[in-house]
Amino acid sequence: MASSHRELLTGHPVARAADVDEAHDAVTRLYLPHRLEVLERDTALNMTLNAVRMGAVTVGYFRYGGAVRMVTADAGNYHVNVPVAGQCEQQCGSLEPVLASTNRTAAVFMPGYPADLRWQADSAQLCLMIDRHELEFELERQIGQPLAKPLQFTTAMDLSTAAAQSWLAVLELLEREIDRPGGIAHHPLAKARLQMLVIAGLLLAQPHNYSDLVSAPARPAAPRAVRRAVELMESEPSRPWSSGALAQEVAVSVRALQEGFRRSFGLPPMVYLREVRLNRVHDELLSAAPDDVTVSVVAGRWGFLHHGRFAEAYRRKFGCSPSATLRS
16 A cells, blocks of 8 residues: 555545444444454544445455554454554464564454454554455366365565555555545446455465465366357456456366467457457447547446556557547
């Protein structure tokens, strides 16, 4: 996240609490049962919680003005806490403690373990809760087989790695668009894409006990599976497709599908889908009246989350800007 601290998710306030019981109740309702203790006497709690739930992903901004300790019940889902100000010592069960600090280290928590968090005064975190079944299901789609044992992440996330930086960029996009009135995160297709980027990105960004399988070379999917995936994208391009969802539909692993597309078309399935969607945007802009729609609305309807990159891809494909097509 950004190095300068600003309050996040301001458009989705949940609680402003000076009272421990009020703060406890708000977090318990949204996340999980816990015990909250103020560590310094005569220090104001001043808890801020802004949060939103998007399907399988809950994302919240927490800030405590005073130093506090939070001890949770056994978690039912996966959690990731990304510091945006100060430090927080955090421990998942009896695993190695993590000193989470801004721009350096985040903390990852697994289901079935309690968490013990000691927040410094005036510290803040972006706290994600990811549905256990959805995350494990996505992992099964990536490796093409059922999980033989529970998914276990390394508890400390090094935020300086390229993979972690890419994942943080997804979180920044998510946070920005959630708070933008009428933004793409409010469109069902874009919302599903953002959620899947968070889930799949975590599996790629953070080491876990299936990382070797995720990164191992894969045999390419058979041509019939690739053809079926193409048919699905061509017939339903507005669906919130991901490589995992396509792989599930055609009964192959994500890596096999990607290798099959590389051999057949020289590009990944999601790039192929982008080309299909660019064609649909082009057709819609050609047939629309400029006073009836905007380019951003049409682009968002077809799953383009970043207007600048969309406009560049559109110009590269059609030789003109999307706004020029709409005016024509």
